[in-house]
Amino acid sequence: MKVTVSRKAHFNAAHRLYRKDWSFEKNESVFGKCNNANFHGHNYDLTVSVTGEIDPETGYVIDIKELADLIYQEVEVAFDHKNLNLDVPEFADLNPTAENIAVVIWNKLKPRLKPEFGLEVVLYETPRNFVSYKGN
Amino acid sequence: MKVTVSRKAHFNAAHRLYRKDWSFEKNESVFGKCNNANFHGHNYDLTVSVTGEIDPETGYVIDIKELADLIYQEVEVAFDHKNLNLDVPEFADLNPTAENIAVVIWNKLKPRLKPEFGLEVVLYETPRNFVSYKGN
Amino acid sequence: MKVTVSRKAHFNAAHRLYRKDWSFEKNESVFGKCNNANFHGHNYDLTVSVTGEIDPETGYVIDIKELADLIYQEVEVAFDHKNLNLDVPEFADLNPTAENIAVVIWNKLKPRLKPEFGLEVVLYETPRNFVSYKGN
Amino acid sequence: MKVTVSRKAHFNAAHRLYRKDWSFEKNESVFGKCNNANFHGHNYDLTVSVTGEIDPETGYVIDIKELADLIYQEVEVAFDHKNLNLDVPEFADLNPTAENIAVVIWNKLKPRLKPEFGLEVVLYETPRNFVSYKGN
Amino acid sequence: MKVTVSRKAHFNAAHRLYRKDWSFEKNESVFGKCNNANFHGHNYDLTVSVTGEIDPETGYVIDIKELADLIYQEVEVAFDHKNLNLDVPEFADLNPTAENIAVVIWNKLKPRLKPEFGLEVVLYETPRNFVSYKGN
Amino acid sequence: MKVTVSRKAHFNAAHRLYRKDWSFEKNESVFGKCNNANFHGHNYDLTVSVTGEIDPETGYVIDIKELADLIYQEVEVAFDHKNLNLDVPEFADLNPTAENIAVVIWNKLKPRLKPEFGLEVVLYETPRNFVSYKGN
Numbered sequence: 001m002k003v004t005v006s007r008k009a010h011f012n013a014a015h016r017l018y019r020k021d022w023s024f025e026k027n028e029s030v031f032g033k034c035n036n037a038n039f040h041g042h043n044y045d046l047t048v049s050v051t052g053e054i055d056p057e058t059g060y061v062i063d064i065k066e067l068a069d070l071i072y073q074e075v076e077v078a079f080d081h082k083n084l085n086l087d088v089p090e091f092a093d094l095n096p097t098a099e100n101i102a103v104v105i106w107n108k109l110k111p112r113l114k115p116e117f118g119l120e121v122v123l124y125e126t127p128r129n130f131v132s133y134k135g136n
Numbered sequence: 137m138k139v140t141v142s143r144k145a146h147f148n149a150a151h152r153l154y155r156k157d158w159s160f161e162k163n164e165s166v167f168g169k170c171n172n173a174n175f176h177g178h179n180y181d182l183t184v185s186v187t188g189e190i191d192p193e194t195g196y197v198i199d200i201k202e203l204a205d206l207i208y209q210e211v212e213v214a215f216d217h218k219n220l221n222l223d224v225p226e227f228a229d230l231n232p233t234a235e236n237i238a239v240v241i242w243n244k245l246k247p248r249l250k251p252e253f254g255l256e257v258v259l260y261e262t263p264r265n266f267v268s269y270k271g272n
Numbered sequence: 273m274k275v276t277v278s279r280k281a282h283f284n285a286a287h288r289l290y291r292k293d294w295s296f297e298k299n300e301s302v303f304g305k306c307n308n309a310n311f312h313g314h315n316y317d318l319t320v321s322v323t324g325e326i327d328p329e330t331g332y333v334i335d336i337k338e339l340a341d342l343i344y345q346e347v348e349v350a351f352d353h354k355n356l357n358l359d360v361p362e363f364a365d366l367n368p369t370a371e372n373i374a375v376v377i378w379n380k381l382k383p384r385l386k387p388e389f390g391l392e393v394v395l396y397e398t399p400r401n402f403v404s405y406k407g408n
Numbered sequence: 409m410k411v412t413v414s415r416k417a418h419f420n421a422a423h424r425l426y427r428k429d430w431s432f433e434k435n436e437s438v439f440g441k442c443n444n445a446n447f448h449g450h451n452y453d454l455t456v457s458v459t460g461e462i463d464p465e466t467g468y469v470i471d472i473k474e475l476a477d478l479i480y481q482e483v484e485v486a487f488d489h490k491n492l493n494l495d496v497p498e499f500a501d502l503n504p505t506a507e508n509i510a511v512v513i514w515n516k517l518k519p520r521l522k523p524e525f526g527l528e529v530v531l532y533e534t535p536r537n538f539v540s541y542k543g544n
Numbered sequence: 545m546k547v548t549v550s551r552k553a554h555f556n557a558a559h560r561l562y563r564k565d566w567s568f569e570k571n572e573s574v575f576g577k578c579n580n581a582n583f584h585g586h587n588y589d590l591t592v593s594v595t596g597e598i599d600p601e602t603g604y605v606i607d608i609k610e611l612a613d614l615i616y617q618e619v620e621v622a623f624d625h626k627n628l629n630l631d632v633p634e635f636a637d638l639n640p641t642a643e644n645i646a647v648v649i650w651n652k653l654k655p656r657l658k659p660e661f662g663l664e665v666v667l668y669e670t671p672r673n674f675v676s677y678k679g680n
Numbered sequence: 681m682k683v684t685v686s687r688k689a690h691f692n693a694a695h696r697l698y699r700k701d702w703s704f705e706k707n708e709s710v711f712g713k714c715n716n717a718n719f720h721g722h723n724y725d726l727t728v729s730v731t732g733e734i735d736p737e738t739g740y741v742i743d744i745k746e747l748a749d750l751i752y753q754e755v756e757v758a759f760d761h762k763n764l765n766l767d768v769p770e771f772a773d774l775n776p777t778a779e780n781i782a783v784v785i786w787n788k789l790k791p792r793l794k795p796e797f798g799l800e801v802v803l804y805e806t807p808r809n810f811v812s813y814k815g816n
């Protein structure tokens with residue numbers, strides 16, 4: 001009897017899409033206005049979903065407060081009100097596209113959960129653009 | 137050619153998370169403020185999703201009005217403006233966590249649908265906390 | 273140059289609409305299923321709006337963090353995961369309709385703000401039902 | 409490392425649910441008020457989701473601007489501010505139920521994407537009624 | 545102590561923006577794709593707000609169930625799943641722009657309410673376009 | 681018969697809250713994490729509302745397409761995917777708080793509208809924090 005428990009969270013950050021090893025022109029042609037050298041930013045909306053058996057003792061798959069705290073520690077403290085390119089080590093050499101941010105978040109959260117739990121991360125970069133990653 | 141048809145519904149209810157066989161202190165340490173002996177409450181948002189083949193006659197998988205009526209009869213009449221712990225028999229001895237409510241709703245709806253239909257229930261307890269159950 | 277600054281907040285609570293000095297039948301006829309003696313509940317969404325001049329030093333009318341803290345102290349601590357009828361003194365003899373809750377919140381917040389600030393409280397009892405109060 | 413990239417779009421259209429080969433009475437009994445001979449209409453909200461590997465060069469599965477343009481060309485130009493029954497060839501002999509519209513959209517988009525990409529279409533006919541189709 | 549009580553409602557309808565006394569070309573130049581002779585349609589979201597004193601007996605300005613019923617009778621029955629131009633008498637000679645629909649709704653509701661109540665109608669034609677009317 | 685017509689728009693931008701003439705410590709104590717020297721960012725949601733008489737010829741107060749184009753030219757082109765502090769001249773010496781951004785937008789739009797029109801700007805910096813300005 002597997003149930004999925006989901007928690008929404010939120011962080012604001014600046015970023016720039018580009019590769020250091022490409023010319024400005026190549027970055028411009030691939031990433032367009034997302035390549036602004038002065039950065040732009042987003043309100044990222046995040047949904048983290050954990051799938052597992054209901055614990056018959058408590059009726060919980062996972063205490064949602066525990067899940068919220070984990071997201072706070074691993075994601076909000078690290079990313080909120082930050083410049084992803086300059087302030088977050090994972091993106092020192094990784095382009096902070098929504099796809100890559102979702103994978104980074106998944107990789108940070110997975111080892112902090114029971115190994116038998118399934119994990120999915122959904123990341124809204126804007127209200128109309130979002131990505132999801134399940135780890136495979 | 138399987139399509140999923142989803143209908144959103146809504147009910148308001150009071151509940152308390154606790155186990156009768158635990159001390160108040162143990163309930164407090166596990167369920168925190170959700171253990172308020174005077175109850176608290178939620179606007180539950182429910183999405184019910186039915187998956188099946190499109191009927192080539194009508195172009196419907198299921199008449200959404202029929203699905204809405206079924207949710208009304210099985211869920212809204214039973215749960216809306218109720219105290220889940222005191223007024224709903226299914227929770228007489230089952231802790232009304234979001235996980236357990238989703239499973240109870242799934243179990244009420246499944247036998248009322250064609251056996252070949254897939255069924256998923258998504259239940260929002262708050263705008264930021266939700267669970268889903270597909271029956272396995 | 274008056275600007276309005278608004279902050280959204282959220283609390284979950286149980287309540288019952290009734291008057292102690294009326295018979296159950298009269299309460300039933302006026303308040304219908306909201307008169308459930310075992311209570312029901314809601315996720316209340318609250319928007320608090322403060323209107324005043326922009327401080328030319330900071331560019332703020334009010335520091336939104338300060339406003340969020342004030343709402344937390346005066347409203348969330350007092351109402352969240354509570355039974356409004358039984359746990360909140362203001363409703364000991366006041367029917368906790370959305371209208372009355374909004375007025376109580378306004379009365380709690382107003383003296384904590386600069387006297388020259390305008391204040392409006394919008395309270396969603398459900399996603400489709402809401403009230404607002406500006407203090408006159 | 410498969411990631412799903414989703415883009416929301418929107419179109420407004422009129423439609424009528426009925427079969428030309430059925431009597432008005434039979435259509436009325438099956439489709440109810442959706443059979444209004446003068447048509448009714450909707451704001452359709454569409455989410456298109458593409459699943460594939462992240463390109464390590466760009467950090468994109470698919471450039472979301474490219475996906476948005478594809479939806480614009482194939483869906484918005486064809487359906488927006490149109491009468492689905494009268495103006496859109498695909499529905500000349502196909503009842504424009506939400507289910508059938510989703511399948512038509514999927515069939516229009518699939519050949520325009522890399523064959524290895526997975527594709528899901530979610531179509532909201534109203535804020536409470538929606539369907540999804542993944543191509544099998 | 546005036547409080548505003550608001551109720552959201554919803555209707556789906558087809559319409560066409562044009563004037564019978566103008567040429568097709570003039571209508572096309574003014575109303576663009578909204579002039580499609582085969583109609584297009586919308587999910588209209590409606591918020592009706594009533595402002596008045598709280599009744600100290602009940603704690604209500606107006607029973608929201610009564611307000612919901614009034615909107616149902618006057619607006620939903622008349623407009624839902626209709627073609628505004630062809631099925632709704634008020635628009636026989638009045639262009640069904642969002643502005644005019646809002647005024648028509650206000651004029652239908654105002655005489656059904658206590659004369660001392662203030663009334664505002666907000667009408668969403670799409671999620672990004674809406675109008676409001678307060679009667680003056 | 682005055683009606684208000686509203687249009688929603690959207691832009692993404694980076695910003696930093698600080699005063700050049702204050703020490704880093706003073707900026708930190710007033711603006712907290714919003715003072716990150718590397719910037720952070722937001723998805724700004726904007727609602728622009730124009731109030732005026734309905735033109736009896738067209739049934740419009742203002743053609744919403746015209747209003748959308750004006751917002752695009754004056755706000756989206758100028759602010760979207762920009763660093764407000766570095767790329768937007770209005771904020772060269774003005775702290776880009778939500779309050780100040782709303783006033784700047786109002787001042788850009790007002791002269792482009794008929795002088796008899798009322799104008800209100802609502803700016804969401806995050807889904808829970810927003811400001812509004814009506815020009816006085």
